[in-house]
Each structure stands twice: as C-alpha cells, then as structure tokens.
Amino acid sequence: MSVDxxxxxxxxxxxxxxLEQALRLLVDGGEKALTTSGVARAANCSKESLYKWFGDRxxxxxxxxxxxxxxxxxxxxxxxxxxxxxxHDHVVIFARDLLEVLAGxxxxxxxxxxxxxxxxxxxxxxKLLLERGRRQIDRRAMALIDSGKRAGLLRFADADEAxxxxxxxxxxxxxxxxxLGEPGLKDTARQAEKAVTAFLRLYGTEKVLAEMPALG
Amino acid sequence: MSVDxxxxxxxxxxxxxxLEQALRLLVDGGEKALTTSGVARAANCSKESLYKWFGDRxxxxxxxxxxxxxxxxxxxxxxxxxxxxxxHDHVVIFARDLLEVLAGxxxxxxxxxxxxxxxxxxxxxxKLLLERGRRQIDRRAMALIDSGKRAGLLRFADADEAxxxxxxxxxxxxxxxxxLGEPGLKDTARQAEKAVTAFLRLYGTEKVLAEMPALG
DNA sequence: CACGAACCGTACCGTACGGTACGTATATGG
DNA sequence: CCATATACGTACCGTACGGTACGGTTCGTG
Numbered sequence: 028m029s030v031d032x033x034x035x036x037x038x039x040x041x042x043x044x045x046l047e048q049a050l051r052l053l054v055d056g057g058e059k060a061l062t063t064s065g066v067a068r069a070a071n072c073s074k075e076s077l078y079k080w081f082g083d084r085x086x087x088x089x090x091x092x093x094x095x096x097x098x099x100x101x102x103x104x105x106x107x108x109x110x111x112x113x114x115h116d117h118v119v120i121f122a123r124d125l126l127e128v129l130a131g132x133x134x135x136x137x138x139x140x141x142x143x144x145x146x147x148x149x150x151x152x153x154k155l156l157l158e159r160g161r162r163q164i165d166r167r168a169m170a171l172i173d174s175g176k177r178a179g180l181l182r183f184a185d186a187d188e189a190x191x192x193x194x195x196x197x198x199x200x201x202x203x204x205x206x207l208g209e210p211g212l213k214d215t216a217r218q219a220e221k222a223v224t225a226f227l228r229l230y231g232t233e234k235v236l237a238e239m240p241a242l243g
Numbered sequence: 244m245s246v247d248x249x250x251x252x253x254x255x256x257x258x259x260x261x262l263e264q265a266l267r268l269l270v271d272g273g274e275k276a277l278t279t280s281g282v283a284r285a286a287n288c289s290k291e292s293l294y295k296w297f298g299d300r301x302x303x304x305x306x307x308x309x310x311x312x313x314x315x316x317x318x319x320x321x322x323x324x325x326x327x328x329x330x331h332d333h334v335v336i337f338a339r340d341l342l343e344v345l346a347g348x349x350x351x352x353x354x355x356x357x358x359x360x361x362x363x364x365x366x367x368x369x370k371l372l373l374e375r376g377r378r379q380i381d382r383r384a385m386a387l388i389d390s391g392k393r394a395g396l397l398r399f400a401d402a403d404e405a406x407x408x409x410x411x412x413x414x415x416x417x418x419x420x421x422x423l424g425e426p427g428l429k430d431t432a433r434q435a436e437k438a439v440t441a442f443l444r445l446y447g448t449e450k451v452l453a454e455m456p457a458l459g
Numbered sequence: 460c461a462c463g464a465a466c467c468g469t470a471c472c473g474t475a476c477g478g479t480a481c482g483t484a485t486a487t488g489g
Numbered sequence: 490c491c492a493t494a495t496a497c498g499t500a501c502c503g504t505a506c507g508g509t510a511c512g513g514t515t516c517g518t519g
Contacts, residue, residue, distance in 0.1 A: 146273025
C-alpha cells in the first residue's frame, strides 16, 4: 500500500487546530453558525489572526476544505492478483467506503456549504471540493476497475464511463437526499451489495458472471 | 394522457406573481439576493403584505417551493401497448426529461436553497422539495417501468429498487456536480442513452435483450 | 535582559438584514 | 357616497455579521 499526495501540512499546527474548530462549528450548526467571531471564540484565537492567516471569510472556507481533504487519505491497492471473488469483495468495500465518506458529517457539511455558496463565488468552493475531495477516491476506483480489466474480469471501452456507472449505481440519489437532510439513510451495506452485483453484471466478463447468482 | 394533482392555485394570482419574482431573484443571485426587501421591491408589493401572506421568510421559501411544484405537470402514459422499441424510447425520453428538470435553473436554485437551509430548519424545505417536486416524476417512472413489466419486457422483484437503479444510472453524480456549480454538463442526450441501455440490460427480459446491440 | 514579532481579547465601525409600524391610496359593497 | 378592507411605500428598530484597530501578553532570540 502507498499513501499519495502527502501535502506536508499546508497550514501550521495552530492553524490546523483553528480549522478543526471551524469544521466543528460548521458541522454542529451549519453555515449560519460559522461566524468569524464564533470561530475565534471556539478556537481561542483572535479575529485579527484569522484575517491574517486566511485573508477573509472565503479564505477561511477554502482553508477548511483544503484541511479536511488533507486529512482523508485513501490507500491504493498494490498489484495483487485479482480473482472474481476478490474483485467483487474489493468493489463492495469501495462502494461501502464511498457511501460512508459521502454520509460523513464533515463531508455533508462542507458540500452543503459549497453548494450554498456556489452562486456567490462562481463555484470556487465547489471546484475545490471536487478537485481536492473527490480525486483520491476517484483514483482508487479507477485503479481498482483497471486492475479488474487487466485480470480479464471486467470488460469496458471507457474506464471513466464504467466508473461513472458504478458511482451512479452505488450512490443513486442518496447523496442529494442526505444533503437535503433526509434522515434514516443508513442501510448502506445492502445498497452497496446490490449496486456491485449490477455493476458486475454490466461489466463483468464470463469469468465473473459464471460465479454470480442467477438473476431475478 | 391525464394531469394529476391539480391543486387549484394554493395562492392568489397576485401572490403567484410575487412568488414568481422571488424565484427570479433566487435564480439570478442565489440565496443572499433573496431578501424580503428585495422581493418586495421586485414585485412592487410591501413587506407588510409579504409577512401577512407568508408569515415570515421561511414561509416565503416554502411557498416558493410549493408554487414551483404546482407549475410542473407531468403526463402519465395511458395504457398503450408497449413493444421493446417503444419501451426503450419512452425510458430514454424519461431519462432526458429527468436530466432536463434537474438541470433547470429554478430546480437547481431551489435545491441549493433547501440544502443550504437543511441545518437550520430541520430539513423542512428539503422534505417539501422531495415530496412536492419529486413525487410526480417518480410516479411517472414507476408507471412506465410497471407497464414494461406487465408487457413482459422488464423483470424485477422490487419496482422501487429498479427505479432507484435507473435513477442512479441516469443521474449518477451529475446532480451534485451541477449543484456545486460545475459548468458544461450539457451532454445529457448521450448520457441518457447509455444509462437506458444499461438499465435494459439489467432488467430487460429476453424480448428486450434480443433487440439490443452486442455488448462491448 | 532587552527587543521585536506573533498573538490574544476586546472593543469598535459600518452595513445590511428580518421584522414591525404607520400614513396613504385603491377598491369593494351597501 | 361613505365605510371598510386590502395593499402599497417608506421609514424605522434591533440585531448580528464581516472586517479593523488597539492595548496587553507571551515567547523566541541576540
């Protein structure tokens, strides 16, 4: 296993602690609760320092996204040989991890924040969120399905399209529903399993299909 | 064809005109631009009337969602006999309509609004948006795939699950990306076609699969 | 020890919003 | 023709936010 994009702490430890408190405020109370005075109070720092470090409120928001992204590390598979069964298991694990990430408090809060601001700042936060937050999980998935293809277990012309399909099968409208605040969307395990079954039925080669239960 | 849930104008014509202006403000400038004073100015009405009609700002937001939902009408298929080809076409049309609705200015603005407020109001707006905005398109889709099943063209145990799969295949992460403000997501036609192909491969009976191109 | 940089806490300023009150105009109905 | 209701426009109030300024404190360094 290998860790990528180390990004040796874009911010100082003190600043990281402040950003941590800011995230906590955001998660607990939404954007309205994320005031500069509130962050300063919660983090025991002065507003002057906030503005010196992050420029303005938007800079603080961007820094929060960057900081959160720097915390999430994803591990890529090494070149281990895949079988039909292990491919299935790995894709299921990926699907569960994906749903778990999307359902996370901080992830939801930051996505809500970026979506709420997308009109004001020309999608600056949204772009940041997609580039810094999604790239890692995208790479992990692409590596996985590419391994599947090289092992003769998956067949597709366009890897992006295949991943896009997998993403849609796994997530469907769950992300938006969670963003809208719908409660009780926690039955992710079964959902992930079903999605992976469908994905393998669409993109699996005969080696994979042979081991799958009859459709119904 | 039949029109459902007529809801004979929950609001007076004058109030509808005001809500129309409010939606326009929201679409043009985002939530920050949607101030009570701004709405009153744009609609040539008094703030006092706004508060008399809608209670408070939250009431105005709810009314905007209800009003927009009342404008969108969806037509359900009558019991016309389906063939493999016509089922495919109808599902493609549904998929395109779905993407078009989700990509609409007003839809995106209202979803952004509800998502941004989901922390504050306990998902009241989000619930409203899902119940009033999604129910119609959900029903249309369910009726369609149910027709497909009754015509022996589709096979599934759980219609909800099948619809969920179709939705995921069609929308994938496009909705969230659009909500985040990502530009240039307009190639919906090809996306819809691919999604429907996958859906039919998963849920189509032999009658349907026989008419589909070989996979690759 | 002395000096300076970084930082904390607080106070402050201008602005803009949600919500209310009031004086006036228009229309409806007897 | 008057009375009442409805609605418009404006002015107003309290509050709370983003951002700045300033005095006091800590801490590293020569």
